[in-house]
Amino acid sequence: MGDERELLMIPGPTMVSPRVLRVMAKPVVSHVSGEFVEAFREALELTRRLFLSEGRVFILSGSGTLGMEAAIANVVEPGDRVLCVENGFFGEKFKDLVRAHGGEVDRLTFEWGEPVDVGLVRERLEEKPYKALTVEHVDTSTGIANPIDKVGEAARDFDALYIVDTVCGIGAMPVKVDEWGIDVCLTGSQKAIGAPPGLTLLTFSDDAWRVVEGRETPVTDYYADLRRWLPVMENPQRYFATPSVPLLLALREALRIVMEEGLEERWRRHEVIAEAVRRGVQSLGLTLFPREGYRANSLTVPEAPEGVAEQEVRRLMREKYRVIVAGGLGRLAGRTFRIGHMGTVTANDVVATLAALEMSLMELGYPVEAGTAVGEAEKQLTRL
């Protein structure tokens, strides 16, 4: 309808606060103006607080995939052995990145929907030395949340640099970079932080940065070579490449909103909302794809019900009720759909989404007692 009143309930990009949208519409300022330099500094400081890290932080213009590349390209040298722990579409990107940068990959794969088994990670780390270990926090393809705190203990015990992609986790669920021993942590701007897509955020621990500084071979990337960026992150008056001024200002505003809410309260809100969505969906007889106890609080991934085409469910939800949810990704296309609930998400969004799901299923002949899922969700949402 063009009146911009759709509900965007996909697992990123997510809905952005009008406060942040207004910042996007401000006239562009110089990237070396005092106003912008100050905003960049504040964004870096807020990023440090978001990651709960005293390490080096970086904000680069580009997608989360660029962040993954920066994590690998700066750490991995030709011949370095890396253990890639995988259980989803995004986790599998790390192996390609390690290989592209000359590293030797050993893969430890788990079924999609199953969490990483820390005992098996330890077994593999015992077998031979690894320079680094990669893992997804939340894999957006399956809705799994891996126990990255426990994996971190294993990585530390075996002296492997610990690289975590939390693109779909941080801001929605606890990520304690320093406490959990995460050496390189990365995310994107467009998920639970609630900013528009186009920026990637990273942290490097002292250990990780020593490895970068002590490289024997140059980083083959230029744009993702973080030693070229460090002077800018230490003093944003310096220049390496022109940052996306409006995205940076929008990120600062989104991070201010995150900190106004408080990380603990934000994690709790996401937990309540996620539980409301999960129980609502299950009350309709739908099965959740990821293993119980390891479900992310940022998205819910139900399996498509028997005899109902998930594309049709999503089409009705979108066209009739104006609620946008995502289809399955990769090998889960057609088998699951994905409901994102992170960032600025409210109780109202959850109620509207579940109602749209109920009505769409009813219209497609799937047996639903109207109001069931919404009722189940309400019982959780009162905890907000």
Added chain:
Amino acid sequence: MGDERELLMIPGPTMVSPRVLRVMAKPVVSHVSGEFVEAFREALELTRRLFLSEGRVFILSGSGTLGMEAAIANVVEPGDRVLCVENGFFGEKFKDLVRAHGGEVDRLTFEWGEPVDVGLVRERLEEKPYKALTVEHVDTSTGIANPIDKVGEAARDFDALYIVDTVCGIGAMPVKVDEWGIDVCLTGSQKAIGAPPGLTLLTFSDDAWRVVEGRETPVTDYYADLRRWLPVMENPQRYFATPSVPLLLALREALRIVMEEGLEERWRRHEVIAEAVRRGVQSLGLTLFPREGYRANSLTVPEAPEGVAEQEVRRLMREKYRVIVAGGLGRLAGRTFRIGHMGTVTANDVVATLAALEMSLMELGYPVEAGTAVGEAEKQLTRL
């Protein structure tokens, strides 16, 4: 003052049309929605028209420096010999990029402010075979516009792939990619196109793409590996990495404005405005840094007048008259300043900028007859 009425007259980022700013403030839509996919397609088609090319076009989330890297990383393999033709801060980036990707660099350098001498380029190309030749169209550090049409003839005669960075040229001055035999051409979103910073645009000719397809070694970059992006550019419904949705929509709107004006008319407007600025500045006794006849129409680079601190001139212009111009870059810091006039720039902006320059110089004791520069500019601006 915070009322967002400053005039941003730096050589990028430039002022963005309110039409484009309103697009930036729209609620974020899904990157796989029909609406976005259609916008991406249109942006790619408009990019093709901007570059006057039937070749492959790419739009990536990232700075212009990422575009430079994509140009080099996809073409250059270890051991490949590249002739880097340089006459400014940005041209010198190419040698670093070629080396980072294992290439052998021969540099042909000209004094900053002097144009590339095509005869000398030919001499170098005669000496030995080169896989590629790199050159800046407009080097934003000096305000020079190189004769890229003539350099293209030389590259073609010697079968070297011709790589041109026109970050600060295209949209303001003619760039005829196919007609001039440019194999790889790149720009950023934030200069004469009039969009905010954060996207880079590239074209690859059939010859260049054959080289990419026929590589013996893999591209070491992952995010800038254009073979991973090509399927998305052919059909934006496909996924490789999440694009910056608002920047892409803003770029489409900015390119629509470019095409509504028409390329020829836009080039003419920039020529008139540039001539007005040049004559205005010169009428105050200031010397222009780049050689006459090779001055870009997108920015003007005057030398700081004797006995006047250019930082003071810029500070007064900014604080008192709210006109933001840039200082000298690299080795020209303190020696020159840079006035950007591209994209949405109007006659009013030129008049205001020259008046602010006059008043600031007067206040600093430099002899100026009030209205001189504005008067000289008006004689040109009536040609609009």
